[in-house]
Amino acid sequence: MANSISFGDYAIVACGTMIPELNYLKETGFLDVQAIYTAPGLHQVPDELENQLQKQLEIAKKSAKKIIVVYGGKYCYINIRNPYRTIDTVIEEMREEGYYIARTEVENCLDMLATVDERETLAEGQKVWFCTPGWLKYRDMVFKGWDKANANENFPQYTGGGIMLDPIGFFNDYAMEHVEEILDFSDWASIPLEGRTVGLDRLKNVLISAMAEEDRL
Template identity: 70%
Template sequence: MSADVSFKEYAIVACGTMSPELNHLAETGFLDAAKIIYTAPGLHQKPLELEKQLLKQLSEAKKYARKIIIVYGGTYCYINVREPLRTIDTVIDGMREEGYYIARTIVHNCVDMVASTEERDEIAAGGKIWFCTPGWLKYRNNVFEGWDKAHANENFPQYTGGAVMLDGVGLFNRYMEEKVEEILDFSDWMGIPLEARDVSLERFKNVLIAAMAEEDKPVS
C-alpha cells in the first residue's frame, strides 16, 4: 500500500452499514476524504428508499467534491424484484453529469469489501457459514427491519457452521466487554452461534483505491 494515496479530492457516499470501517479509516488517517456521507443502514430490502436516499446523498456530495466514490456492492446491496433489470449502477448512471467523476466500489456486497471469496472459504473450512460485518450487529434493527423470529428461523439454521463477523475495527470485542447481551440476543434470534474473526482492512483500502480515477491511483 502506497503512503502517497489521498482522497482529499473525493467525497464518499456509503451505506451506513459500512460506517464502522469507513470511520475507522478516517480516524486512523487513511481516508482523508473531503466528506463522507451515509445512507441509512439496511436499505437493501427497500430499493425505492435506497434510490431516494442515494440520489439525495449524491447531490449533497457534489457540493463537496467533483470526484465521488459510492461504497455499495453491485450484487446484493440493491435488489428490485419489480424491476429485476434495474441495478444500482442504473440508479448511479442517472446522476452522472459532465465535470464529475462518479465510481462505485466493484464488489458484491459489504462482506466482499473486507474479505475475498477465497479468504471466506478459508475461514469456512468447508462449513456453511453466514458472514457479516460489524454494521450488521450495530445496526441490526435497521438491517433486519420487519423480520420476526419465524423469518429468522426460515433463513439462518441452514448455516450449520454458524455465523462469523469479519471484524476489522474491534467492535465484537468491545461488545463482549460492554454489550455482551446484544451479541447473545442476536445469536439467540438467529438460532446459530455468532463469533468474530479479526480481519485486516487492507482489502477494503484496495477496494477504495481501485475506485479512484486513474490519475489519482498511487504507483505501485
C-alpha cells in the same frame, strides 16, 4: 499501495452498514475526507435506497467533483419489479459532465472486507453466515420487519454458525460492553456468532481501486 494517495478531492457516499470501518479509516489517517451515508439495511427496500442514494449524491456533488459510492453491485440493490434496473443504473443517471462517480467493484459489504476465497477459508468447509460489524450494530435497521419466524426460515441452514468479519476489533469491544445483545442475537437467529479478525488492506485497496486512474498513481 502508494503512500501519497489522498482522498481529499473526493466525496464518499456509502451504505450506513460501513460506518464503523470508514470511521476507523478516518480516525487512523487513511481517509482524509468525511463520508455521507444512506441508512443501513436498505437492501430490503430498494425504492428508499434509490431515493437516499440520489439525495446523498446530490449533496456530495456540492462539495466535490469526484465521488466514490461505497456499495456492492450484486446484492445491495435488487429491484424485483424491474430486474434490469441496478444500482449502477441509478448511479449512471446521476452522472453529469465534469464529475467522476465510481462505485466500489465488489458484490456486497462482505466482499469489501474479505474475498470469496478468504471467506471460504474462514468457513473451513462449513456453511457459515457472514456479517460485518454494521450488521450487528445496526441490526434493528438491517433486520427491520423480521420476526422470529423470518429468522427461523433463514438462519438455521447455516450449520457452521455465524462469523463477523472484523477488521477493527469491534467484536471483542462490543462483547465486553453489550454481551447480552450478542447473546440475544444468537438466540434470535438460533446460531452462535463469533468474530474473526481480518486485515484492512482489502478495504483500502477496494477504495483506492475506485479512484480515478491519475489519483491512484
